[in-house]
Amino acid sequence: MPTPLLSLDPAGELPLYEQLYRALAGRIRAGELPAGRRLPGKRSLAEQLGVSVNTVDTAYQLLAAEGWLDARPRSGFFVAGRASLPLPGLPQAAPVPPVPTAAAAPVWQFDCGTSGVDTGLFPFRTWGRIQKELLYAQPGLLAHGHPQGDEELRAAIADYLQSYRGVVCTPDQIVVGAGAEYLLSLLAVLLPGGSAALEDPGYLRPRAVLGNCGVACLPVPIDAGGMDLDALEASGARIAYVTPSHQFPTGVTMPAPRRAGLLAWAMAAPGRYILEDDYDSEFRFDVRPLPSLQGMAGPDGPVVYLSTFSKSLAPSIRIAYMVLPRHLLGAYRARFSAYASTVSRFEQQTLYRFMAEGHFTRHLARMRKEYRARAAALTGALESAFGADRLTFGGRQAGLHFLLRVAGGPPEGEMVRAARAAGVRLAGLSEFCQAATCPPSTVVLGYGALAAGQAEPLAARLAELWR
Structure with a gap:
């Protein structure tokens, strides 16, 4: 050399x-x-x-x-x-766009997004006390737990669902996971092949998750009773993803006859399933919610029930769950028994004790009272600012958002652009549509993240922008 x-x-x-x-x-x-x-x-x-x-x-x-x-x-x-040797000359990867940082995100004066909650209502003291006690008293929580989630938490969830949502299940049917997206990706593998019918307008995230898993997503229109069953039958879909208790984003509640018809559709052919997303059923202000579709179908019916604690506690808690029909448990365990639970056992056990000691039901009662007052304050302020005869509200009997239609207002796109430019975060109804025709001048207003006392200045700002 x-x-x-x-x-x-x-x-x-x-x-x-x-x-x-x-x-x-x-x-x-x-x-x-x-x-x-x-x-x-x-x-x-x-x-x-x-x-x-x-x-x-x-x-x-x-x-x-x-x-x-x-x-x-x-x-x-x-x-x-x-x-x-390492292979030389590999092609250069395409440039990756930078991830937006928190500092680059818009700072909204009024947050009317549909995903927010008031983090000031979180039970910090009680939650923190329970977690501290667990850290010192149960070091065994550092080890792996049950793949479906700790049994105590699943039992507490089953009791809660039986009492408040009419869900008929046992703890072994429940799977706890870090977010509904993760659970939905498991279902996409578990359920038979075929396309999925999604409400139009509807929730955008399931379209992305199912689509990423190779499931064809078909938009099916909704009407005053929820998903149109004739259109569902004509679509040829084998899976129907619905939000029957408080349709997102319109707020429509699926009545009992439509629910029965949807169950009949699922039972009319083998391999059909309903995915019931009960994302904000804890918040109903005027009437008691109808029993879940899962409860109507029974523990071995063609319904998978999904929900989360994102609205009732906080989005960052990342604890969601699904209730599987009994006949799917064997297939689930055959495919996923080697998977570890994606939720920290300390978080699971904190939530279990929070529920078992009665804090959760008291917390929900306080939140319902607070959000009911905020919804009333916001709708009242809007009516005063615009004039009640110009406004039409939709879906305000439940959940943490409602539709607002302004008669004689600017086109939806102009309404949204003007609001965002003025520091108001909101969305137009058409942003949730694929093929559906939306009513004019209609926006989706969330109030979960609005601070107390913001109703009147927000209404005045919107009235000035949308004259």
Whole structure:
């Protein structure tokens, strides 16, 4: 090996062994030292370069550890064969756009998005006390738990669902996961093939999740009773994803006859399923909610019930759950029993105790009272600012958002652009549509994240913008 090309700088920033390592690796990578070439002995190269034998040995050992050299006992070091080297010349990856940072996100003066909640209502003291007690008293929670979630939490969820939502299930039918998106991706694998019918207008995230899992998503229109059953039958879908208790985003409640018809559709052919998303059923202000579709179908009916604690506690808690029909449990465990639960056991056990000790029901009662008052304050302020005869509200009897239609108002797009430019976060109804025709001048107003006392200034701002 001609050594004049190797130049080491004793005064350089890098140690001598690393300079030598980099020089040799560069020549091997460039093909100047072909596979099978024997390198000079350690003592010989050390003398040529005027460095210690340890310097050469360290460089050779690094090259051998990374696969550039083969160390052969009593023979020395040889350039490794091409098959054992990292592949050179890989195509450059396309540039990845930067992830938006929190600092770059808009700062809204009024947050009327549909995903927000008032984090000031979170039970910090009680939640923190329970977590602290668990950290000291149950170190065993550091170990893996049940793949479907801790049994105590699943039992508490089953009791709650039986009492408040009419869901008929046992704890073994419940799967706890970090978000409804994760659970929906499991279902996409578990359920038979075929397309899925989604409400139009409807929730955007299931379209993305199911689509990413290879499930064709078909928009099916809704009317005053929810998903149109004739259109559902005509679509040929085998899965119907619905939000019957408070349709998102219109707020329509599916009446009992339509629910019965939807169940009849699912039972009319093998392999049909209903995915019942009960995302905000805790918040109904005027009437008691109808029993769940799952409760009407029974524990082994064609309904998978999904819900989350994102609205009732906080979005970042990331605890969601689904209730599987009994006949799907075997298939679920065959496919996913090796999966670990995606929710921290400390969070699971905190929520279990929060529910078992009665804090959850008291917390929900306080939140219902607070949000009912905020909804009334906001609708009243809007009527005063615009005039009650100009406004039509939809879906305000439940949930944390409602539709607002302004008679004689600007087109929806102009309404949304003007509001966002003025610091008001909201969405137009058409943003949730695929093929449906939306009524004019209609926006979706969420009030979960609005601070107390913001109703009147918000209404005045919108009235000024939408004159």
